[in-house]
Amino acid sequence: MLLKMSSKMSSSTNMANARRMVQQLRVEASIERIKVSKASADLMRYCGEHAKQDPLLMGIPASENPFKDKKPCTIL
Amino acid sequence: MKRKCSCKRHIFCLGLFCFIYILFFKMLCGPGERYLPRKMAAQEVQPSETIAKLKLESETLKTKLEEERAKLHDVELHQVAEKVEPLGQFVMKTRRTLKGHGNKVLCMDWCKDKRRIVSSSQDGKVIVWDAFTTNKEHAVTMPCTWVMACAYAPSGCAVACGGLDNKCSVYPLSLDKNENLAAKKKSVAMHTNYLSACSFTNSDMQILTSSGDGTCALWDVESGQLLQSFHGHAADVLCLDLAPSETGNTFVSGGCDKKANVWDMRTGQCIQSFETHESDINSVRYYPSGDAFASGSDDATCRLYDLRADREVAIYSKESIIFGASSVDFSLSGRLLFGGYNDYTINVWDVLKGTRVAILFGHENRVSTLRVSPDGTAFCSGSWDHTLRVWA
Numbered sequence: 001m002l003l004k005m006s007s008k009m010s011s012s013t014n015m016a017n018a019r020r021m022v023q024q025l026r027v028e029a030s031i032e033r034i035k036v037s038k039a040s041a042d043l044m045r046y047c048g049e050h051a052k053q054d055p056l057l058m059g060i061p062a063s064e065n066p067f068k069d070k071k072p073c074t075i076l
Numbered sequence: 077m078k079r080k081c082s083c084k085r086h087i088f089c090l091g092l093f094c095f096i097y098i099l100f101f102k103m104l105c106g107p108g109e110r111y112l113p114r115k116m117a118a119q120e121v122q123p124s125e126t127i128a129k130l131k132l133e134s135e136t137l138k139t140k141l142e143e144e145r146a147k148l149h150d151v152e153l154h155q156v157a158e159k160v161e162p163l164g165q166f167v168m169k170t171r172r173t174l175k176g177h178g179n180k181v182l183c184m185d186w187c188k189d190k191r192r193i194v195s196s197s198q199d200g201k202v203i204v205w206d207a208f209t210t211n212k213e214h215a216v217t218m219p220c221t222w223v224m225a226c227a228y229a230p231s232g233c234a235v236a237c238g239g240l241d242n243k244c245s246v247y248p249l250s251l252d253k254n255e256n257l258a259a260k261k262k263s264v265a266m267h268t269n270y271l272s273a274c275s276f277t278n279s280d281m282q283i284l285t286s287s288g289d290g291t292c293a294l295w296d297v298e299s300g301q302l303l304q305s306f307h308g309h310a311a312d313v314l315c316l317d318l319a320p321s322e323t324g325n326t327f328v329s330g331g332c333d334k335k336a337n338v339w340d341m342r343t344g345q346c347i348q349s350f351e352t353h354e355s356d357i358n359s360v361r362y363y364p365s366g367d368a369f370a371s372g373s374d375d376a377t378c379r380l381y382d383l384r385a386d387r388e389v390a391i392y393s394k395e396s397i398i399f400g401a402s403s404v405d406f407s408l409s410g411r412l413l414f415g416g417y418n419d420y421t422i423n424v425w426d427v428l429k430g431t432r433v434a435i436l437f438g439h440e441n442r443v444s445t446l447r448v449s450p451d452g453t454a455f456c457s458g459s460w461d462h463t464l465r466v467w468a
Contacts, residue, residue: 011127018130024308025137028349031386035148039367039385040156043410044428046365047160050409055453056168056468057411066191066208067171067454067468 145387153380153389157428163411166424166434171454172466174205176212181458182239183273183445187228190451194235195464196223202237204249207456207466216247216257225274225285236264236283238271244285246297265295272314277341278321284341286313292329294341306339308346315359320366328369330357336371338383350381352388359403363427364410370427372401378415380427392425394432403445408452416443416457422467438465 051057055065062068179199186193192213196202200221204214220241227236229246238244244265247257265271269288276283277294282303286292292306292313311332319326325341336357338348355374362369368382368389377393378401392413399419406413406427413425422443424434441460448455454468 015127015130018127018134022130022134022137024346024349025134025141027345027347029137029141029144031348033144033148033386034384035150036153036382036385036387036389037151037156039382040151040153040389042384043153043363043365043368043382043389044157044160046363046367047409047411047428050364051411053452054407054409054411055451056407056448056455057163057409059167060453065453065468067466069171 148385149387153428154430157430160428162429163426163433168424168434168436168467170438170465171468172207172210174207174210174464174466175462176203176205177201177462177464179462180441180460181444181462181464182222182224183226183237184447184456184458184464185226185228185235186447186449186456187232188230188450189232190449190453192228192232193456193464194226194228194237195445195458196226196237196239197462198222202226202235202247204235205464207454214249214257216261218245222270225271227274227276227283229276229280230278231280234280236274236276238265238274238285240270242267242270242287244271244274244283244295246283262297262300264297264300265293267291267293269312272312273316275316275318275327277318284316284318284327286316286329288312290331292316292327292339304341304344306337306344306346308337308339308349309333309335314356317360317362317369319362320364324366328360328362330360330371330373332356334373336360336369336381338369348383348386350388352379353377355400358400361405364406364408370404370406370413372404372415374400376400376417378404378413378425380413390427390430392423392430392432397423399442402443403447403457405446405448405455407448407455414446414448414455416446416459418442420459420461422446422457436467439463 177197179197181197184195191208193205193207200218202216223237223239225238234246234248236246243263246262246264248260265285267287267289273286281297283295290309294304309331313329313331316329328338330336334353336350337346340347353373357371357373359372370380372378376397377391379388380390382389399417401415401417403416413427415423420439422436423432426433439459439461443457443459445458454466456466458464
């Protein structure tokens with residue numbers, strides 16, 4: 001009888017897991033999605049709008065970048 | 077004809093019925109489950125039948141999810157990006173080398189002041205550097221080795237770190253160089269396996285952690301109380317990233333189960349899940365707008381997932397790249413994706429077109445961590461060669 005009880009216990013854990021998975025999938029299936037074309041266009045637009053302020057993309061002059069070594073003064 | 081005694085049989089059946097009734101009651105009235113005695117008594121359902129039904133429903137839901145996602149897959153990102161101007165040549169060099177760790181550098185983070193960096197290594201040391209001057213400002217020795225996670229507090233006044241000690245500890249940084257930082261240490265998070273990543277939320281008051289025990293957790297720094305836990309990964313969680321503040325209370329985590337999960341911080345619910353990588357996901361990072369995130373994996377690819385389209389929209393890979401990507405980060409505009417790899421290189425990808433625009437050499441062992449500075453002027457990489465390099 002103990003064997004029967006323990007197998008019934010593990011099947012109840014399996015059931016809890018299965019129930020949780022179904023619940024999770026229901027949540028995921030119910031979200032609203034947009035087309036990849038629209039999502040891509042938005043990503044592109046964001047890149048375009050912020051490109052000018054991206055130092056690594058645009059490359060900023062050495063004088064403005066604290067990490068770049070400033071060129072020695074040519075006069076000296 | 078002998079009449080069988082119906083009383084005995086009735087009593088026996090009643091007893092058996094009561095036994096089954098009690099058995100079901102004990103099984104199904106687990107924590108948090110509501111029990112309806114009338115319903116159970118009427119159905120007398122076997123547990124195995126219900127499991128089969130649930131499994132069938134989950135298979136149906138999975139197929140439905142795939143169909144829904146496929147319906148909206150009308151074009152590829154790189155096709156839409158064909159009309160974008162291609163990027164020119166990139167010249168990025170090592171501008172600073174931070175030497176001082178005695179062993180593999182495992183993690184690093186920038187301070188919001190754009191010049192300080194905290195890094196942690198296998199030998200248990202956590203060092204705070206001034207990246208402009210390469211001076212070490214603070215050093216702490218942790219009681220454990222393999223400090224796999226470290227993070228700078230938004231205020232710049234504290235750092236958090238942890239690793240094989242299964243904990244995340246916060247050290248307030250004092251201006252007095254002679255003060256023993258270890259004395260002021262505060263243990264915040266407790267997991268049942270190694271700490272793989274940690275991050276402060278928008279304030280110094282809360283920390284988000286991920287662990288080898290398969291969970292993520294949100295903690296209150298002051299009291300050490302667990303505020304929310306996040307269950308859903310089937311194996312070690314290796315990385316996490318918080319959504320940019322404008323987009324609300326979510327974060328993404330990646331794990332050894334090849335899944336990247338997006339979580340709601342308030343409810344603990346997993347709201348989206350992506351499983352297209354073929355191996356462990358070592359690093360996840362949100363796109364600056366918060367609408368997408370990138371991931372780097374042991375399968376030698378980096379991928380971009382769009383949250384609103386609910387699918388993978390780009391893969392960054394080359395046949396010549398066969399080593400895993402350990403760490404990824406975006407440039408400020410999101411146009412560039414920097415990936416640190418286990419073959420000692422850093423690959424720079426054009427996020428929109430999917431092509432590689434530069435390959436950076438310099439480290440003498442695997443690149444384990446990589447972060448772009450808060451103002452986007454440089455990025456820092458840490459490596460198993462014991463050094464950190466700042467590139468610009």
